[in-house]
Amino acid sequence: MLLALPFLTDELLGRGWVRILDFALLFIMLALGLNIVVGYAGLLDLGYVAFFAVGAYTYALLASPQLGLHLPFWIILPIGALIAGLFGALLGTPTLKLRGDYLAIVTLGFGEIIRIFLNNLNAPVNITNGAQGISQIDPISIADFYFSRSHEILGITFHSVHQHYYLFLALTLLVIFVSSRLQYSRIGRAWMAIREDEVAAAAMGINTRNIKLLAFVMGASFGGIAGGLFAGFQGFVSPESFSLMESIMILCMVVLGGMGNIGGVVLGGVLLVVLPEALRNGAGPAQQWLLGKTLIDPESLRLLFFGIALIAVMLWRPAGLWPSSTRRRELEAVDGVAQQEQDTVYDAKH
């Protein structure tokens, strides 16, 4: 099903939608990375896109005419993850002792600082090429296989967007694997303990500072990988792609889908990439059809509906569309054992 998806989409909706699928996969990777920080460890990060940017610019600088470097893809991608991880540690080390919402604004500020530097590091030495961004980035290739060129395999023509789809899918599955292994491990439990009650976690012998830092670094390195792929896929990066709005969108994916639950986060990622695109393609024509002319700017109409959708979904399902398994277990437990007592305890605590 997942393997046939790009071709089905191609047939039914057109090539543009395959490209959107590729982006959906990138954003799922980002959302899963942020999920480690927000969903598992409970640290609100509003500047996560900074790590995406670091990964993307690492790729752009190491494989483009900008610095004249052209390192191969399989070397750059881990370097991007590593540097993004380092930035995660750089941000985390001084700030992780801050309480919840103070951390949120600091991470937000960090994201803005990174963007502003990317925007302005074209003088006195031109590193990032400023607001124009870096173009002519080498396409992703492994040995002589260029993902940007069409290939014919077993009589089927694979276009660039198809090939990128499979590459991104493979890496997304890897990220899911890593997330899931971490979640059900000693480390994952420590993260969740910190999320639930940091003081109690420390009293149980968890070195909260190190474990939180680990969450930051892991999350950041996922962002770095997604960033590298983004740069190679687009062939072009500019600071515009890494605004606060992107951080907010990634956070929405995590929370709307279901924090802490990999399935929920994936669902959130798909929805928040596909929904705005669907609204983009739907808002203009629908108006044309209903009113006979384009009365309202389709772009703002789409964002308006998007805002309404965010509010509606959260009001309807405050724990997200697909909440984490502990919440499901909670429901099962009520089924099984002494329901009445459960209810009393629950009520008493609210």
Add this chain to the structure above:
Amino acid sequence: MSDIKAPPLLQLSAVGKHFGGLAALTDVSLHIRHGEIYGLIGPNGAGKTTLFNILTGLYQLDSGSFTFDGHSYNCCKPHLLAKAGIARTFQNIRLFANMSALENIMVGRHLRTRTGVWGALTRNTAARAEERETEQRAHELLRYVGIHRPAHTLAKNLSYGEQRRLEIARALATDPTLLALDEPAAGMNATETESLKALLQTIRDHGITILLIEHDVKLIMGLCDRVAVLNYGKKIAEDQPEAIRNNPAVIEAYLGGSHA
């Protein structure tokens, strides 16, 4: 039962702590011997929980020091004191509410286990064995403290008494030498308190020293080997339960100081 000549497990020397201008603890010295149940009582605001928070690294003490198990501390981080062997429960239960009973206890094993990121990702032999052992140990502890519920029940869905017990199980999972309990019987009925008492005796019989803050005087008197009384941040008495009961200063603190 406790060897009086052996060096004490915990020795507080002239410990002081103040918040702003308010002295929470002044010059408190006391010692706890291996294997005893040591009670700490006093009117509300006497500084009992402050003392606990110092012992478990949540507060830094302002003067004095304490030695535990032969090591001296005058400032420390919570996780290091947990590692040294002091485990605690909280007055207003602090479980990991959205984690299962089993997971709560497994978190307590964090300190005595080692699997890192690499082990978690590869699930190599060592990691699998450790995880199995952790889970098995957690199941044992659940039974040990007498929680007979599905292990995957969320902590917040346990009854009040069970939550108290789960906190004790979680603390025991850290393999402590000193178990510090902050009002474990608060809110329990007579039957529950009675079975808690039995549990604490069992724990002590397994060689774990217990430091107990409690308001239930009957429980303290029936359980403790020695009792210290704090009032306004000062130790006003330290003796065996019988003697404490007849100590005039203690009676004065409790009856005369009822405004406190």
Add this chain to the structure above:
Amino acid sequence: MDILLQQIINGLVQGSVYALVALGYTMVYGILGLINFAHGEVVMVGAMIALAAIQVLLAAALSPLLVLLLSVLLAVAVCMALGYSIERIAYRPLRHAPRLAPLITAIGVSFVLQNLAMIIWGREYHSFPQLLPNASHHIGGAIITEVQITIVLIAILVMTGLMLLVHRTRLGRAMRAVAENQTSASLMGVNINKVISTTFMLGSALAAIAGIMVSANYGVVHYYMGFMLGLKAFTAAVLGGIGNLRGAMLGGVLLGLIESLGAGYMGALTGGILGSHYQDALAFVVLIAVLVFRPSGLLGERVSERA
């Protein structure tokens, strides 16, 4: 020297606006522990409503002062209604929901307001008419306009009024009680919902005033103006210690000064390596630096974790 004085004046004016908006963030945070992400958009709505009212009333040939007063009143009223509705629709149903749920609805509200404004008023910059005579005064080589003087004076007046309200009235006492502990406040007979609604309305009224000030100062209004302003004001609130009213004022004025002086001197201080493009980054760098040393902001109380 004259540049220094000029930058200080500009910083104070901008800082007064930040302070008013920051108060809205900090009041809501103090009571609900919620980052009201949509607050910046309320500022924008206030400016837009005032502009629309001014255009209509000027056409009716009323005196400029009366036009201004009526427009301010209308903008304040609309924003108060807006603040009330936002709380009722997007936050109240989620008061016991997971912590991040209301943050997402707040972001949703922000999208809705911004794009509604864009649909109604378009993408273009609207010029904000000058209603009062706006003479410039020279002080030691720097220039200050009468509008700027008015902004600072009104900000001081409004903030004094707010402090009196919070510290001297029954309502203020109820607000402080709810911020301290909702459960015991309700046991003491405080109507929590009413207090929260009132807080939102007060904050929104301040936002409307701030929106008009910033529009009058720069002479333009734009559907996107609330976003960055809101962000900066929130930064100011955190800088001062979120939940603390005096902190929000101090943070606002400080942030205004830091940005203004940074814009003026950043290039000179760093030997031309970092120019004034980095002005926005400076605000955040200062914020991070302050929080590293004072984790609860400048005037925030030190909350040692209670066991």
